Amino acid sequence: xxxxxxxYDVRPERRDDFIDYARAVLGAMDGxxxxxATRLYVDDADANSLMIYSRWAxxxxxxxxxxxxxxxxxxxxxxxxxxxxxxxxxxxxxxxx
Numbered sequence: 001x002x003x004x005x006x007x008y009d010v011r012p013e014r015r016d017d018f019i020d021y022a023r024a025v026l027g028a029m030d031g032x033x034x035x036x037a038t039r040l041y042v043d044d045a046d047a048n049s050l051m052i053y054s055r056w057a058x059x060x061x062x063x064x065x066x067x068x069x070x071x072x073x074x075x076x077x078x079x080x081x082x083x084x085x086x087x088x089x090x091x092x093x094x095x096x097x
Contacts, residue, residue: 001056001057002055002057002058003056004054004055004091005051005052005053005054005090005091006051006053006088007049007051007087007089008049008086009048009082009084010049010050010081011048011080011083012048014080014081015047018050018081019040019050021077021081022040022050023040025052026038026039026040026052028070029054029065032070033061033064034056034058034060034061035054035055035057035061036055036056037054037055038053038054039054040052040053041053048083
């Protein structure tokens with residue numbers, strides 16, 4: 001199991017747009033091979049800092065998602081919503097959420 005944090009700093013005026021878009025993407029992720037669960041979190045100290053916390057059966061399956069046309073479209077669609085480049089973090093965990 002692999003757990004990934006996709007971290008986004010969002011422009012304040014585009015925050016609601018980003019959240020709406022992220023919710024739609026989370027639903028679409030269910031169709032990807034190896035996707036187990038995903039949650040969207042908002043930093044309680046900075047409402048414009050968000051993380052998509054995603055669990056995958058393997059790193060190869062996550063990488064296949066990252067290389068998919070669907071994910072590439074997400075990066076294009078959200079580019080003007082972000083105030084900084086996204087950061088991705090791999091977490092080593094055996095716990096589920």
